[in-house]
Amino acid sequence: xxxxxxxxxxxxxxxxxxxxxxxxxxxxxxxxxxxxxxxxxxxxxxxxxxxxxxxxxxxxxxxxxxxxxxxxxxxxxxxxxxxxxxxxxxxxxxxxxxxxxxxxxxxxxxxxxxxxxxxxxxxxxxxxxxxxxxxxxxxxxxxxxxxxxxxxxxxxxxxxxxxxxxxxxxxxxxxxxxxxxxxxxxxxxxxxxxxxxxxxxxxxx
Amino acid sequence: xxxxxxxxxxxxxxxxxxxxxxxxxxxxxxxxxxxxxxxxxxxxxxxxxxxxxxxxxxxxxxxxxxxxxxxxxxxxxxxxxxxxxxxxxxxxxxxxxxxxxxxxxxxxxxxxxxxxxxxxxxxxxxxxxxxxxxxxxxxxxxxxxxxxxxxxxxxxxxxxxxxxxxxxxxxxxxxxxxxxxxxxxxxxxxxxxxxxxxxxxxxxx
DNA sequence: TTAGATTTGTTAAAAATTTAACAGCTATTT
DNA sequence: AAATAGCTGTTAAATTTTTAACAAATCTAA
Ligand SMILES: NC(=O)c1ccc[n+]([C@@H]2O[C@H](COP(=O)([O-])OP(=O)(O)OC[C@H]3O[C@@H](n4cnc5c(N)ncnc54)[C@H](O)[C@@H]3O)[C@@H](O)[C@H]2O)c1
Ligand SMILES: NC(=O)c1ccc[n+]([C@@H]2O[C@H](COP(=O)([O-])OP(=O)(O)OC[C@H]3O[C@@H](n4cnc5c(N)ncnc54)[C@H](O)[C@@H]3O)[C@@H](O)[C@H]2O)c1
Numbered sequence: 001x002x003x004x005x006x007x008x009x010x011x012x013x014x015x016x017x018x019x020x021x022x023x024x025x026x027x028x029x030x031x032x033x034x035x036x037x038x039x040x041x042x043x044x045x046x047x048x049x050x051x052x053x054x055x056x057x058x059x060x061x062x063x064x065x066x067x068x069x070x071x072x073x074x075x076x077x078x079x080x081x082x083x084x085x086x087x088x089x090x091x092x093x094x095x096x097x098x099x100x101x102x103x104x105x106x107x108x109x110x111x112x113x114x115x116x117x118x119x120x121x122x123x124x125x126x127x128x129x130x131x132x133x134x135x136x137x138x139x140x141x142x143x144x145x146x147x148x149x150x151x152x153x154x155x156x157x158x159x160x161x162x163x164x165x166x167x168x169x170x171x172x173x174x175x176x177x178x179x180x181x182x183x184x185x186x187x188x189x190x191x192x193x194x195x196x197x198x199x200x201x202x203x204x205x
Numbered sequence: 206x207x208x209x210x211x212x213x214x215x216x217x218x219x220x221x222x223x224x225x226x227x228x229x230x231x232x233x234x235x236x237x238x239x240x241x242x243x244x245x246x247x248x249x250x251x252x253x254x255x256x257x258x259x260x261x262x263x264x265x266x267x268x269x270x271x272x273x274x275x276x277x278x279x280x281x282x283x284x285x286x287x288x289x290x291x292x293x294x295x296x297x298x299x300x301x302x303x304x305x306x307x308x309x310x311x312x313x314x315x316x317x318x319x320x321x322x323x324x325x326x327x328x329x330x331x332x333x334x335x336x337x338x339x340x341x342x343x344x345x346x347x348x349x350x351x352x353x354x355x356x357x358x359x360x361x362x363x364x365x366x367x368x369x370x371x372x373x374x375x376x377x378x379x380x381x382x383x384x385x386x387x388x389x390x391x392x393x394x395x396x397x398x399x400x401x402x403x404x405x406x407x408x409x410x
Numbered sequence: 411t412t413a414g415a416t417t418t419g420t421t422a423a424a425a426a427t428t429t430a431a432c433a434g435c436t437a438t439t440t
Numbered sequence: 441a442a443a444t445a446g447c448t449g450t451t452a453a454a455t456t457t458t459t460a461a462c463a464a465a466t467c468t469a470a
Contacts, residue, residue: 006403007457013402017381033416040386043417044459051419059418059466075406082405091303095296097399099381107401135267137282146404170404172397176222176304181245186407188400192301192377195393196312198211199351199375200287201280212427236447248447249429256449264436264448424459424467431452439444 008049009076014039015049016072018055019065031062077106084145087159088151089114089129092174101125110142136166146170153177160185214281215255219244220254221277230298236267283312290349292364293356294319294334297379301353306330315347341371351375358382365390 004012018038032050033043050056050063054070057063086093089112100109112129114120120131127201130138138144147163149156149171156175160182163171170186173179181187209217223243227235237255238248240345255261255268260276262268291298294317306315317334319325325336335343343349352368354376361380365387368376375391378384386392 005457009406010399010403013399014383017396017398018383021382025290033417037385040392042459045457048420048458057418059464060416061466062363065263075297076402078409082408084401089302091296095300098296099397105310105398105402107398107405133436137239143305144414145408148401172400172404177226178219178223178244184339186231186404187245188404190395190397190400191219192220192304192395193222193308193310194215195219195377195395196289196353197281197310198215199377199391199393200283200312201214203287203350203375204283210427238447247429250427252448253428253450262448264434265438265446266436267447413468413470416466418462418463418465420463422459422461424441424457426458427456429454431450431451433448433450435446435448435463437444437446440442 001053004052004193006076008052009043011039011041011049012072012076014077015046016069019069019072023065023069028065029058029062030065032057035063073106081106081108082146083108083142083144084146084148085109085128085139085142086112086150087108087114087132087135088149089116089119089124090150093148094124094151096150097125097127110144110177110205111138113138135162139166139168144168148172150173150174158180207257209257209280213257216244216246216250216254217258217277217281220251221274221281224270224274224277228274233270234263234267235270237262239267251272278311286311286313287349287351288313288315288347288349289353290315290344290347291317291332291353291355292319292337293354294324294329294341295355296301298353298355299329301355302330302332314353315349316343318343340367344371344373349373351377353377355379 015035032046035046036043053071053075055068084107086096086109093112097109109127112127113132113135114129116130119129122129126132147168149159153175156173156177157179160171160179162184164185168185173189176191178189179187220240223240237251240251241248258276258280260273289312291301291314298317302314315333319334319336320337320341322399324334327334352373354364358380361378361382362384365376365384369387369390373390378394381396383394384392
């Protein structure tokens with residue numbers, strides 16, 4: 001398949017979440033305009049994305065929810081699933097773990113790391129927290145390929161170096177200190193203040 | 206000034222954050238390529254954004270950091286600042302409050318709301334937590350115009366109705382249940398799983 | 411069975427965003 | 441003081457993303 005547009009990849013993830021919700025409600029089929037309403041985008045965009053991933057619905061019946069969830073899975077999931085570490089077991093780290101807990105997705109948080117003795121060698125919702133010293137060892141042992149950084153901002157950059165050294169493939173940085181890109185490591189960042197300021201700007205205007 | 210592109214508004218917030226960091230390090234001027242490196246975007250984009258907000262740097266000296274911070278403030282801040290409520294004082298709500306604490310921005314979290322007696326009538330980092338019953342009353346009293354929803358997903362939608370009724374102007378929804386847009390209320394949503402799945406996808410390919 | 415209403419799938423057009431190109435200014439060097 | 445190098449500001453081009461347009465398929469109901 002041709003490389004999908006970035007924006008489509010982002011939306012696939014949202015489609016799947018929405019589809020799972022609907023499936024749980026007992027629906028088996030769904031129309032493009034229904035998906036669109038749930039995600040406040042346009043039906044055309046939904047259909048176009050679905051076209052791009054090579055799926056087809058049934059005329060006047062819509063899309064088969066299970067099939068589509070399945071297919072999206074084959075596109076955005078890896079076969080064995082992605083194994084993830086959370087670094088920094090503070091509020092944010094815990095919110096993450098809590099959020100992922102019980103979500104049946106191929107993304108699995110398999111370890112947490114911290115430096116605070118109060119947090120180490122305990123489990124939070126089935127995720128065991130190790131001392132940061134064990135990072136390299138556990139990363140290999142658990143085949144971790146993605147890390148979420150939720151530490152204080154000062155340590156983010158050296159941590160990213162260390163992660164790269166240990167073979168990390170992707171980093172999701174929630175620290176407000178943007179990281180410089182590292183060869184071979186996919187980097188994604190998010191800042192709540194940016195989201196908030198955007199809301200504030202558009203509220204004002 | 207002409208309406209700024211959405212993407213530019215988002216970046217302005219990031220510029221300011223970066224500029225504040227640099228100012229704190231004692232720098233007074235900065236080049237477009239320096240900003241670009243720190244945020245891993247291109248220098249052209251930085252210059253273009255700066256042009257759009259009508260600021261000018263000095264040739265061969267770059268941009269005056271303080272002036273630019275000031276100017277960005279006049280664009281994305283409101284005069285009196287935006288007064289914000291966090292609803293749901295769990296991990297995520299606390300992470301938010303902790304993050305905003307001591308950040309000198311015009312965005313101010315002035316109240317939190319919850320329904321759990323353990324959380325109510327206590328302060329967390331100077332933010333007082335009220336019972337949700339007091340929502341309307343406190344919203345008026347504290348002139349709250351933006352709400353961050355960090356409750357369990359089930360309550361998000363009725364909550365949004367209630368917020369709208371009480372005159373909210375913007376909602377930042379961190380619940381994984383997308384809200385339908387409400388007339389006159391600017392809505393922004395974010396899902397960590399989407400970010401994660403994006404990382405996972407690009408790590409795989 | 412024909413007309414009408416829906417809804418998909420696809421191509422084309424439009425809009426938004428990013429990137430490139432380059433002219434012009436300023437400091438520095440020779 | 442002339443040449444050079446470093447950066448900015450701006451217009452134009454390229455790319456990406458969204459929206460529109462519409463043919464084709466399927467069901468409903470007259
Ligand atoms: N991007 C955003 O939108 C956003 C939102 C909230 C918080 N944040 C940021 O996320 C980070 C975490 O926020 P929080 O509220 O969870 O803070 P927190 O203080 O509750 O948690 C930080 C945790 O990191 C641990 N830690 C410290 N140094 C470490 C190291 N070297 N290695 C591993 N762990 C280490 C601490 O022991 C603590 O458990 C902060 O940098 C904060 O600024 C970002
Ligand atoms: N979008 C994301 O990226 C992301 C990430 C993490 C968590 N989440 C979501 O954010 C929400 C909060 O996560 P968390 O880890 O903080 O959960 P949490 O359980 O720690 O916190 C939820 C809080 O909301 C309170 N609450 C319950 N009902 C309420 C109501 N009607 N009004 C006000 N408060 C109420 C609870 O008492 C609790 O304090 C959840 O919906 C979770 O799924 C989203």
